[in-house]
Amino acid sequence: MKCRVCKEPAVIDIRRHNANFCAEHFLRLCRDQVARAVKDFDMVQPGDRLLVAVSGGKDSLAVWDILRELGYDADGLYVGLGIGGYSDESGRITRAFAEQRGWPLQVIDLREAYGYDVPTAAKVTKRVPCSACGLSKRHLFDQAAVDGGYDAVVTGHNLDDEAAVLFGNTLRWQTDYLARQLPVLPARHGFPRKVKPLVRLGEREMAAYCVLRGIDYIVEECPMAAGNKHLGYKEALNAIEAQSPGSKQAFYFGFLDRAQAHFASAVPTPERIDAADLTTCSSCGAPSSGEICAFCFLVQRTAGAQPVALTVKGSS
């Protein structure tokens, strides 16, 4: 295998590009793809301050690294979810990553700051752990961005993530979700802008980027997410991709180019709902459709609950 650019020995093949790359040119490709996504989707304005939602996984550490390499002003925020040893390890890795580079990292521990953790919230609410986890992270990232004067929250969603979400939304024709599945969600009514600079890069590329950059990341994914629908969608799409390389990219970018606008014009997305429909949470001050926001309601519901031992779905 030879690098497409320099003809030196390659270390990775990317079938959807029908190309092989050496380490140097693969890393350059990743940076170029992020720069192109940022430009094409108008994600960042000159002088913007970015807050990267960092989990200790490959995607969030890679996007932080790439944005810094590209010269952006990007700080990190890590939320400790209290998912046993998994959270302990992901927190250790994230702190070490930031400390080694001298990059600002804010850490919020759910139990220390709000008196609950994700396994306990899942039991109290009788819902899947991903529900409480997503709600908590969205709220805390939004709040930290607003309080810290950041212009946008950056997440590490990659092409595989977005294609899998699109696949799930399409299977069930969830038109409200399809209407707002974009690489950029503009700021609105007290919510910061959300951007996904990795949409042009696949999961394998992000793992390869971390290996070649010497970035230590948590390889094991969240034990509470094992066996979820999202993973099933990824496996289905990978089976298609194996037969027809480039399918995931064509699916996702074809949607953005030729379909998303139809859903956006047909469904009243949050961006089009009048600000008068939102009030302010009486507890935390965040935008809310009720007297208190969903996050503060979760904090109230979990108050005083006995912490539960971690139960792992699909563990061996």
Place this chain on the structure above:
Amino acid sequence: MAVVKVQLRNPTRTIDVPGPVSIVALLQRLELDRETVLVIRGGTLVPGDAMLDDRDEIEIRPVISGGAA
């Protein structure tokens, strides 16, 4: 007999595979999709056309979030 030590993930375990063997043949033998894993040796990536020899120690790392190898 020559063996290649292969570390797999989720759960982490090590197996011995008869060598020499190419990466492509190894992944086929383990029934793994090349697009869902990376092969790592000595902290760097091993390309698909590489041959693994006696005393090689590699890691096969899943790249799908939550995936196994």
